[in-house]
Amino acid sequence: MGLLDMIKGPDFDKLLEQAKQVPNAWIIDVRTREEYQSGHVPGAKNIPLDEISGFSAGKETPLYLYCRSGARSSRACSELKGKGYRSVVNMGGILAYHGPKE
Secondary structure, three states: OOOOHHHHHHHHHHHHOOOOOOOOOOEEOOOOOHHHHOOOOHHHEEEEHHHHHHHOOOOOOEEEEOOOOHHHHHHHHHHHHHHOOOEEEEEHHHHHOOOOOO
């Protein structure tokens, strides 16, 4: 990863394609319900940041999280890692997404 990659953040579309290839991976939108309903990645589950503490799945479940800009998903990733989840990826913000939305 070069300096430019660290400045611009994760490649949302690349990480989404990766998530689709990982068996049993969850793609989680941590934005509010209203934001989610206004357009989200197809197949993503909505678990708002303020509800992430109640999230429960197998600790080995691959989790790919995103929000609007990447800040809330970063916080959610930290919280889930603190709860013992081993495969947690911050995809960043949907603002960087170039695909179709539901």
